[in-house]
Amino acid sequence: QGSGRIWLDNVNCTGTEATLSQCQARPWGSNSCDHHKDAGVVCSDADTSGQRLLRLVNGSSSCLGRVEVFHDQKWGTVCDDTWDLHDAAVVCRHLGCGTALSAPGSAHFGQGSDPIWLDDIRCRGTESTFTECELGNWGEHNCGHSEDASVVCSGNSRLQGPGRVSQDG
Incomplete structure (x- = not known):
């Protein structure tokens, strides 16, 4: 109370x-x-339904890096086939990182070593979350990690550290 x-x-x-x-x-x-x-609200790292489904790694901040998705209890990468600014825009929005500045492919932020979970992603660019895009079948791809997709977003993540709303601060 x-x-x-x-x-x-x-x-x-x-x-x-x-x-x-x-x-x-x-x-x-x-x-x-x-x-x-x-x-x-109680938040848990075990919840993969929201932002925890998606992360950016190997960048200098939480709002740029190689795109990784969580599936079947394991993080994996996204192939850059059809990867474009529309897809990056949705990733940035999903993570609370502002707008997409670029959508580099060719493992711009390094090659992943975990499974390649997604390929041929198609976002219109207007979706609120990444899961609203056409994702295809998990684990089905024709890629190597040299084709890992990345994003560069304009802002800093709103998902940093604990938050609290109170009158006293």
């Missing part, structure tokens, strides 16, 4: 929002409840 001011009430999310502020809710700070109705 919390204490202090209650900031959100009647929160209604569809699941496609990138941030809590995009969900429908009463105006900020307006509520008709007490702390007996406090809600919470």
Whole structure:
């Protein structure tokens, strides 16, 4: 049970929002409840349904690098066949890293050593998350790791460190 001011009430999310502020809710700070109705969220590294399905590695920040996806309890790479700025835009959006600046292929951020999970990905560029793209069949490809796909995004990830919303900071 919390204490202090209650900031959100009647929160209604569809699941496609990138941030809590995009969900429908009463105006900020307006509520008709007490702390007996406090809600919470527990995050786990074992959850692969959201951002944990996707990561960028071998870059100088969390918003650029070789694209890796999590499948069958193992991280693997994405082949650069058909890889373009539309695909990169969705990866950057999915990870909260701003817009895509480039979509380098040819293992620009080094070759992976794990499975090549995806090939011939097709995103329109408007999808909210990577999983909304046409991904094809997991593990079916005609690639080597010299064709690992990468992205360079414009921003820093919103998924850094623990977060907390409170009146006292």
